[in-house]
Amino acid sequence: MGLKLNFKLVVLVSIIAIAIVLRFYKLGTNPPGLYWDEAVFGYDAYSILKTGHDHHGRFLPLFFESFGDWKLPVYHYLLVPSIAIWGLNEFAVRFPSALLGTLTVLIFYFLVKKLTNNLNLSLFCTLFLAVSPWHIQFSRGGFESTTGLFLVIFGLYLFLKKYFTFSFLIFALSMYSYHAYRIFTPLLVTLALLIYWPKIKVKITRVLPVLVFSIVLLIPLIIFTFSPQGRARAISQSAFKGSDTEAKRIDYDQKSKKPLRFLSKYLYHEPLYYSYLATKAYLDHFSPFFLFSRGDQIGRHSQVDMGQIYLFEAIFITASFFALRILQKDAKKLMLAFLIISPIPAIIVLPTPHAYRTLQLLIPLAFLSGLGAYYFYNKSSYYFYNKSSYYLATVTRSNIIKICVAGFAIYFFISYLHLLFVHYPIKFGRDWQDGYRQLVKKLELFQNEYKLVYVTNIDQVPYIYLLFYQKYDPLKFVQESGTKRTFDKYVFVSPEEDKYNQGRLLYAAPSWEKVDGKWLAAVDDSAGRHLFSLWEINGQK
Amino acid sequence: MTVPADTYFLFGKSMDKSKLKRALVVFVLIVLFSFRLWQTTGCQKFKSFYLNPQAVTIKVEEDVGTDRGVDRNISRFFHNKYQSRFVLTVQSMTSMLDARLLTDVLGPLGVLAFAVSVYTTIKTKKILGILHFFIVFLAVLFATFTPYAKQGFYLWAVALYSFSLRSSKTIVKLPTWLILLLVVATFWYFSFSWQLESFCHDIFFN
Numbered sequence: 001m002g003l004k005l006n007f008k009l010v011v012l013v014s015i016i017a018i019a020i021v022l023r024f025y026k027l028g029t030n031p032p033g034l035y036w037d038e039a040v041f042g043y044d045a046y047s048i049l050k051t052g053h054d055h056h057g058r059f060l061p062l063f064f065e066s067f068g069d070w071k072l073p074v075y076h077y078l079l080v081p082s083i084a085i086w087g088l089n090e091f092a093v094r095f096p097s098a099l100l101g102t103l104t105v106l107i108f109y110f111l112v113k114k115l116t117n118n119l120n121l122s123l124f125c126t127l128f129l130a131v132s133p134w135h136i137q138f139s140r141g142g143f144e145s146t147t148g149l150f151l152v153i154f155g156l157y158l159f160l161k162k163y164f165t166f167s168f169l170i171f172a173l174s175m176y177s178y179h180a181y182r183i184f185t186p187l188l189v190t191l192a193l194l195i196y197w198p199k200i201k202v203k204i205t206r207v208l209p210v211l212v213f214s215i216v217l218l219i220p221l222i223i224f225t226f227s228p229q230g231r232a233r234a235i236s237q238s239a240f241k242g243s244d245t246e247a248k249r250i251d252y253d254q255k256s257k258k259p260l261r262f263l264s265k266y267l268y269h270e271p272l273y274y275s276y277l278a279t280k281a282y283l284d285h286f287s288p289f290f291l292f293s294r295g296d297q298i299g300r301h302s303q304v305d306m307g308q309i310y311l312f313e314a315i316f317i318t319a320s321f322f323a324l325r326i327l328q329k330d331a332k333k334l335m336l337a338f339l340i341i342s343p344i345p346a347i348i349v350l351p352t353p354h355a356y357r358t359l360q361l362l363i364p365l366a367f368l369s370g371l372g373a374y375y376f377y378n379k380s381s382y383y384f385y386n387k388s389s390y391y392l393a394t395v396t397r398s399n400i401i402k403i404c405v406a407g408f409a410i411y412f413f414i415s416y417l418h419l420l421f422v423h424y425p426i427k428f429g430r431d432w433q434d435g436y437r438q439l440v441k442k443l444e445l446f447q448n449e450y451k452l453v454y455v456t457n458i459d460q461v462p463y464i465y466l467l468f469y470q471k472y473d474p475l476k477f478v479q480e481s482g483t484k485r486t487f488d489k490y491v492f493v494s495p496e497e498d499k500y501n502q503g504r505l506l507y508a509a510p511s512w513e514k515v516d517g518k519w520l521a522a523v524d525d526s527a528g529r530h531l532f533s534l535w536e537i538n539g540q541k
Numbered sequence: 542m543t544v545p546a547d548t549y550f551l552f553g554k555s556m557d558k559s560k561l562k563r564a565l566v567v568f569v570l571i572v573l574f575s576f577r578l579w580q581t582t583g584c585q586k587f588k589s590f591y592l593n594p595q596a597v598t599i600k601v602e603e604d605v606g607t608d609r610g611v612d613r614n615i616s617r618f619f620h621n622k623y624q625s626r627f628v629l630t631v632q633s634m635t636s637m638l639d640a641r642l643l644t645d646v647l648g649p650l651g652v653l654a655f656a657v658s659v660y661t662t663i664k665t666k667k668i669l670g671i672l673h674f675f676i677v678f679l680a681v682l683f684a685t686f687t688p689y690a691k692q693g694f695y696l697w698a699v700a701l702y703s704f705s706l707r708s709s710k711t712i713v714k715l716p717t718w719l720i721l722l723l724v725v726a727t728f729w730y731f732s733f734s735w736q737l738e739s740f741c742h743d744i745f746f747n
Contacts, residue, residue: 288635
């Protein structure tokens with residue numbers, strides 16, 4: 001018994017070690033570059049560390065102004081100690097995400113163990129989460145969603161352990177981590193309360209005050225959610241726009257078959273049409289094409305050349321529906337509820353399917369994959385462990401299938417590693433704004449000779465990279481009223497804007513722009529693609 | 542002769558309540574599926590799920606080209622025509638099992654019926670069910686390997702419809718209000734998705 005337990009401990013430690021390697025190896029350089037959201041997270045945290053204010057000059061803000069929207073605070077404040085330890089760089093910005101991603105794997109093991117009381121099954125599920133391409137992708141970037149997922153899983157585990165005080169506080173905190181959890185967490189908590197109501201009912205006097213206290217903690221978030229700032233992102237990316245409804249109604253009238261054309265005036269009422277759009281968006285997240293084949297088409301969200309999860313998981317997920325009967329009723333209900341509500345935060349905004357807003361979906365999927373694999377391999381383990389000498393004689397056709405599936409799984413896992421560490425940095429540099437670190441380093445070589453530095457703003461917010469990579473003093477930035485348009489001697493311009501009547505200046509232009517000046521240097525990204533050129537312009541003043 | 546209380550007559554033939562309900566469910570499913578097929582008559586250009594063999598060569602060349610500084614044998618281990626053909630075939634086939642596409646073709650009630658049919662086929666392992674499922678699989682394969690998109694679509698749709706009907710025995714066990722709700726939802730969904738966006742590139746009715 002002790003030996004078996006020790007063996008399982010070794011397996012668990014090995015899985016966690018795999019999770020660590022997959023999340024931390026080359027973290028600073030892969031993904032290549034630094035996406036502007038990561039850059040602004042990092043610089044705001046650096047600013048908080050140095051001055052107590054964000055880079056807009058707000059003292060310890062609860063909500064952070066970003067580019068066209070406002071961000072929730074948890075990830076920013078987690079970055080403060082990370083940046084204090086590792087400095088202001090890519091690794092520090094991604095460190096909390098990778099760390100919490102790894103801890104999610106560990107907590108998931110305890111969660112499944114608590115739910116199923118089955119060590120083998122827990123190990124299978126944990127393995128699937130540890131090697132999940134979906135989870136690795138978001139653990140390796142400075143994404144808030146990974147933090148939110150960790151908090152939700154931790155909160156759920158504490159809930160099952162009946163530590164309601166901590167559980168509800170952590171659930172409340174998860175809602176301050178990422179926008180999607182403002183919708184997902186309350187749904188999950190409500191369903192968990194309903195599923196475990198008979199057990200909670202007897203402790204209602206303990207649960208109710210904590211629940212009420214947690215709701216009180218959420219009041220600032222609720223006020224924020226209904227404020228113009230809180231709705232900014234939802235409005236800009238909303239799937240529900242009145243003008244679209246009318247355009248669709250006209251399109252329907254023109255294209256549909258005559259006898260049923262009259263339906264358009266009844267069908268295209270906004271609530272009805274929106275419910276259709278929401279249904280479509282919801283279903284997108286269960287598409288096998290999205291899950292197993294091509295994934296989210298945004299390069300930051302997936303490997304694009306493969307699904308969000310492995311193709312072989314389709315076999316295990318299918319098998320899991322036959323294995324559900326081995327679970328206890330409550331565990332089954334909880335995981336199916338988790339699965340059903342996971343895509344809901346993504347159905348009100350475009351585009352869909354969206355891997356980032358539905359990161360929580362990978363938890364029930366990892367659970368089902370683990371359950372299916374456990375069910376699939378359970379019987380063959382008898383031959384593997386107990387009758388090894390007798391093995392060859394007892395290999396059945398089903399065992400050959402099992403071995404083939406395992407070989408298939410290993411091949412796909414190795415192929416994924418190849419995509420992650422060889423293809424990804426080469427193919428998806430632009431998705432991560434790769435090239436700005438190199439640009440800033442090149443600018444530093446030349447800029448001391450110029451009083452004015454112009455930088456192209458083709459990527460909208462290059463100012464944040466100059467602040468980030470130069471570790472620009474946040475206090476100075478605020479004092480000189482720096483903006484995304486200009487600060488210090490930097491001016492950010494579009495290719496159409498005039499650069500020739502400003503005197504002598506250094507201009508960082510996009511590689512394709514024709515500039516009337518003296519060429520100084522080329523700036524390439526990590527994959528060697530020419531992105532920018534540095535020019536000296538001697539214009540009139 | 543005394544007729545039991547649960548016995549009804551349909552076209553002069555006596556049947557008990559559950560059989561009548563089942564016949565009604567099958568009838569309603571056929572009507573809904575026929576309505577959908579009628580809608581597709583306006584489609585001028587069906588979406589193709591055809592896997593062009595040239596795409597395999599292009600994919601291998603692209604992938605090998607990305608492997609800078611990687612040993613050629615290692616690169617070939619990950620990117621070869623067998624692996625690429627398999628991956629692209631699976632991509633093409635999974636795109637035909639897309640939840641949204643299936644809902645567009647079958648409607649909510651049809652999707653439920655299809656899922657139940659798959660489940661019961663695997664569960665009961667009846668040879669007729671397995672053969673029927675195999676026909677659906679063949680239809681998916683046919684659509685993947687034929688450049689004739691229209692024929693591929695109709696063969697696949699009819700295979701799906703006929704396979705879904707196998708679940709009628711289980712569907713009748715659902716509460717009547719739920720079946721009615723699903724029928725209404727299916728009609729609503731079919732009416733709404735008139736443009737058949739997920740499987741038709743160009744739809745126009747004279």
